[in-house]
Amino acid sequence: MRTTTVLLDACQGIRHGFFGRQGGTSAAPYDSLNMALRTGDQREHVLANRRIVAESLGAEHLVVARQVHGTTTVRVAEPWAADDAPEADALVTTVPGLAIAVTTADCAPILLCDPHARVVGAAHAGWKGALDGIVESVVAAMAEAGADPGRIAAAVGPCIQRRSYQVGPEFEARFLEADPASESFFTVGRGGRPYFDLESYVCLRLSRAGVTMVQASGLDTVAEPGRFFSYRRATLAGGGPFGTQASGIVIA
Known part of the structure; x- marks a missing residue:
């Protein structure tokens, strides 16, 4: 299952996809992509699944970093072996045919492109990375590679939605301490505990970084077990293994 966005579809010479859990080779409970x-x-x-995603994007290689919920962006000039992947939560490239991707299981995947400069980016934004600045990091790296933030189009893919994201008061306090304006991303839910809108928060950070063309999928990874992997869903079910889905982009 591959989802594209109207906004990035309009970027000529760019191919992208937000992939779900279907269409791969893994057995349960990782079934299948x-x-x-x-x-x-x-x-x-897993390596076969990565090849499936690469081929779907029309690329020979799919480059994925070792994600650590940080703010490091790596510029990719050539593919690396899976075991040699650097620690990073965003990738940027100007190399045609080299697909870059992030993996998620509730965190927000962000795909970005400046088709004029032929620069693309992919970022993994969980709450910590988003709060600490991964969005600004990937936009800055794209600018260093020749992109103009005002020309960048960004799409936020399937992630945990507000209705599924109940958090504790200490979580909310951490955001409010960093920026009181974050209050609008929290609503009071069952038992008086707050719910957090990660997707909208990421969109705000993109806007603050100068990216004005932003589209969000609105798809909830927690609520659709047949389509998406979800760490939160696995945790609520008592824990155990879970998979991650890919979001990738490539310059044709």
């Missing part, structure tokens, strides 16, 4: 090498799935299945 699992991208994660570190959650217990068979390595050969």
Whole structure:
């Protein structure tokens, strides 16, 4: 299952996709298009799944970093082996035919492109990365590669939505301490506990970074078990293994 966005579809010479859990080789409970090498799935299945995504994007290689919920962006000039992946939560490239991707299981995947400068980016934004500045990091790296933030189009893919994201008061306090304007991204839910709108928060950070063309999918990874992997859903079910889905982009 591959989802594209109207906004990025309009970027000539760019191919992209937000992939769900369907169409791969992994057996249960990772069935079937699992991208994660570190959650217990068979390595050969994960590598085969990555090839499936690369081929779907029309690329020979799919480059994925070792994500750590940080703010580091790496500029990619050539593919690396899966075991040699650097720690980073965003990738940028200007190399045609080299697909870059992030993996998620509730965090927000962001795909970005400046088709005029032929620069693309992919970012993994969980609450911590978004709060600490991964959005600004990837936009700055794209600018260093020749992009203009005012020309960048960005799409936020399937992620945990507000209705599924109940958090504690200390979580909310951390955001409000950093920026009192963050209050608008929290609503009071069952038991008086707050719910957080990660998708809208990421869109705000994109806007603050100078990206005015932003589209969000509105798809909830927690609420659609047949389409998406979800860490939160697995946790609520008592824990256990789970997979991750890919979001990738390539310059044609």
